[in-house]
Amino acid sequence: MILFPPVKFDGNEWFILVTTVVTITFIAFLPRRFTFLTNLLMWMFIYSFAQFTDFVIGKEPLPLYKPNDLNEYEIFDLILYTVTFPAVVYCYYYFLDKWSLKGKRLAIYIVAWSVFSALFEWVSEKYFKVFTWTGWATFLSHFAYIVIFILITIVFFFVQKQQTAEPQ
């Protein structure tokens, strides 16, 4: 099968759907701030990065965790990569840009988001089985998210800077 459906439509699927709908509804109420180009590039970055990470440390030969029900590629994995993660990250760079964060405030913002993300991931693992950890731990997620948010910030600033630069 090209993409597997869920084994059973239960906690993890509902968690993904509710999180996605709530985040998208929240985004819909936010004033439009970015160009389509920015959103497209950020979406591509999150999608490729999340998929790359999950298929490097989430599958053989280094299966540290398992997203969703199966070891195979599921429809809900795809929803996570294409909708849920990019929507959450949109909120991250929306407020990053709105509050024009730099220096210490930016560092605090990144740490705050990594703590929030690690806790959110812990809830999703503990109560909803969105992830099944087979060698991973919450404190590792915390450090991983710091790196991830730093990367997202670098890419976001790069994309914004290049759009305001003089044409070639």
Next chain:
Amino acid sequence: MNVQFDIMNFYVLRKNNPDTKLSFKRVKGMLLYKIAVIAGTLTIILLLFFSLKLARRSLHPLEILAYYMAMLLFRQQTYNIITMNLRLIESSQQLYSLVPVKMGGTVIFPVCGIWVMAAFFSKKMSIVWKTGMVFAYLVITSLYRFMRLQLGYVPENNWSTLYDLVATITFLFLLFVFSLYFRKLLRERRILP
């Protein structure tokens, strides 16, 4: 003899298997081989990344970023399905092969794709050079697959050279279509003249 062991377990392995021909020299050699494979791949990856500077002569930095991610997405999406779900290619079981298999595919294909796009949109290059770049892309990606097969990292079940060639050409075609759309977006934003 199982070759999947590490140097730390060498003495335990030899004690448990007295008739084996394991020698410390051989284990050390295998470890050095693994380190050489990882170091070699990382060197190639770094060189490829540095080569992207040349692509800036004909591509905008946002184009390089976009084409890299587009190529990565096309390839990842396809190969994850082929490997995980359709089982046409087996997942590698060797931990040290993770670097050449994953990183190689994640860097070699997208960077080569960017080279082709840079050649295609270059005003200075002739049609012969542009065609040559497409052939170079096909040769490099085929060599990468050949190396992967020869080293036995990723065994293939029902996957053939022809399928791989079709997939590689399709990725390039998709990247080309995406690049036309992306350049249109950049012109609308007056980022490209």
